[in-house]
Ligand SMILES: Cc1ncc(C[n+]2csc(CCOP(=O)(O)OP(=O)(O)O)c2C)c(N)n1
Ligand code: SF4
């Protein structure tokens with residue numbers, strides 16, 4: 001939305017982490033435009049369905065193109081756009097339910113293709129839009145509206161999942177730090193290949209994790225957020241596994257595989273190998 | 289005895305070259321100017337399993353596979369048992385003399401493989417068979433020798449062996465002294481001809497209309513379209529690719545269509561079901577794309593290798609909510625080409641999804657068709673927005689130009705109900721406006737052509753899709769026999785051409801032959817206030833003309849007698 005649109009009738013709750021992610025994405029896109037000299041219209045934001053996906057309507061300033069589609073399918077929609085138009089900068093914004101539950105089947109194939117897009121996942125450990133049901137990242141045993149006696153499945157570790165699926169750039173961030181988060185998103189967009197920036201973006205209404213993340217000295221709660229050390233070697237997959245298994249909320253680029261061809265590169269190779277015939281030549285081949 | 293029409297069925301086990309033999313015969317006969325059509329069935333397993341393919345050769349255009357067999361080529365005993373009853377009286381059964389001779393005076397044993405080896409090429413058994421067939425209908429062997437020369441041009445050894453095989457087959461059959469008539473010489477059709485299958489024709493139609501982007505997932509009987517595109521649609525600005533599910537296919541088309549490409553996929557019933565939500569998204573977000581459903585028997589995994597026309601209702605209403613998806617259903621191999629052109633053009637013109645319904649029997653049918661003149665093919669493209677930023681993409685009650693990423697007019701293509709700029713809204717007046725806007729665009733698709741013969745008759749025959757061939761053949765026979773009946777036909781099922789619908793509404797009865805249990809097209813017509821009744825069949829096979837005629841007469845008589853309440 002370029003200006004405040006009175007017809008648009010969705011609002012994030014006060015304190016929702018998604019505000020910070022929106023800021024971060026605005027910073028990252030603005031920086032990219034400045035750096036590359038490209039127009040804002042060459043950016044496409046493909047949004048999932050959830051509170052998080054509404055980000056696509058709430059961006060301020062010059063507007064990118066947006067696609068707010070159906071639940072769980074933001075990745076393959078982005079795939080179609082990027083495959084058709086490698087010149088565009090394609091960003092996915094989606095929630096933990098959208099990306100990891102209903103849409104989970106689409107992560108592996110994009111990783112295998114090394115699809116050159118950046119996905120920003122807003123993980124609040126809950127289904128916000130549908131009012132507080134459990135999500136894949138909700139902890140075992142948690143009471144939610146859909147798990148009245150406690151969740152009976154174990155939560156997944158998204159960062160570890162991405163590593164195992166072969167995603168070529170994985171970063172972990174926090175919505176409460178828009179500037180550093182913007183840097184991670186910018187790095188993800190610059191990365192040639194499939195990048196995921198997984199963001200803890202607390203839901204103040206159904207799963208307020210601010211205290212767990214930032215800690216509370218009065219209550220004696222240690223912060224779970226921690227910076228990746230300067231000497232973390234992001235190209236070392238074993239080191240990355242070490243990071244994602246050590247618990248808490250790491251901040252930084254967990255893993256980056258350099259030099260791997262992207263789907264764009266491989267499409268270009270294929271186009272060289274397969275000289276396109278004209279419709280007439282193809283039709284002539286059926287002639288008696 | 290002179291004959292103008294010749295039907296031969298090759299039956300055996302998967303892997304025995306049944307399809308190759310039938311297609312080779314069709315190719316050879318069409319290359320000298322006969323009209324041909326094949327009809328293929330497939331075994332449900334990869335190796336082995338009973339299968340058969342039929343070739344019909346005629347001096348005039350072939351409409352249906354042919355009810356009765358002039359010749360059955362039985363490659364094993366099961367094939368003999370399964371098919372001998374369909375051989376007409378006076379017909380012949382050529383069987384492999386390797387297996388025990390059936391006690392049947394119509395049977396002629398031929399040692400196919402042994403003669404092939406004798407000819408010097410173990411893989412030339414098909415030529416032995418074709419040689420024997422040539423004798424049975426007294427066709428000059430020279431026709432086939434020419435064909436062999438062309439097919440294997442430059443490979444002299446193979447040519448010699450195949451020609452020898454043809455002759456050995458011919459001579460062997462001559463020894464039996466049986467002949468079933470003399471096929472009249474071909475009347476070469478005017479203009480250049482193609483020998484092409486339905487799947488290839490609709491692929492070519494879409495390519496002729498400017499297709500840019502194809503993603504798909506393998507499924508019978510649509511897989512050949514994917515393979516054709518992967519081979520032929522990769523180049524500058526174009527791409528074809530196998531993705532990981534039909535959900536990815538439809539989402540990929542949405543992304544590509546949004547990004548300005550002419551995008552399509554081909555699938556069958558199970559894939560169409562998975563695409564349901566995405567097709568609805570394409571309707572509400574106004575993204576052009578084309579989905580081809582090559583129907584097979586359903587539901588669920590259903591009958592993957594058999595033909596049926598049971599996805600019509602699913603195609604008309606593939607998605608939840610207030611949607612009406614344009615549907616085009618070609619009825620012949622030639623119409624597959626023009627249907628492909630039209631379907632892609634429609635999607636671009638009205639900026640939304642179009643479904644093209646083909647079916648198993650058309651998909652694998654090889655037929656000679658007049659070569660389309662690409663100079664005459666009109667390729668339409670969506671109207672693209674070229675103004676400045678701040679554009680209201682969904683403003684107004686009718687179609688409006690579409691902005692393309694990278695260009696001006698950034699907006700949000702939205703699957704939630706939205707306002708003029710694409711932002712989500714729940715205002716009642718917006719849902720009214722947008723719903724009417726979307727439905728108004730269907731008016732742009734009311735230009736579909738239709739066929740009408742004897743339009744004054746109060747009782748009409750109107751089939752759809754691949755039942756067209758047998759239905760025309762039945763219709764022509766009935767008219768010749770003095771029956772009174774109108775003929776209507778269109779491949780544009782939604783929206784139906786308004787003038788056609790007007791005429792249908794004035795009929796006492798519209799008789800609808802279709803291959804499904806519920807009578808899906810007649811029930812659609814009834815919902816449009818047409819008095820329609822179906823003749824249904826759900827065997828996995830196409831109609832036979834004789835049977836169809838009987839049922840048409842019965843229904844017409846019942847209507848005249850006041851017994852049809854339609
Ligand atoms: C196919 C389908 N199933 C279910 C829904 C309902 N639904 C909308 S959003 C959502 C979950 C959203 O959770 P998440 O992706 O974590 O986003 P959040 O709201 O937490 O940001 C569900 C189940 C839907 N829109 N479509
Ligand atoms: S429900 Fe939770 S996720 Fe949704 S807007 Fe409110 S705080 Fe944010």
Ligand SMILES: [Mg+2]
Pocket residue numbers: 050095096097122123124125126127128135
């Ligand atoms: Mg969530």
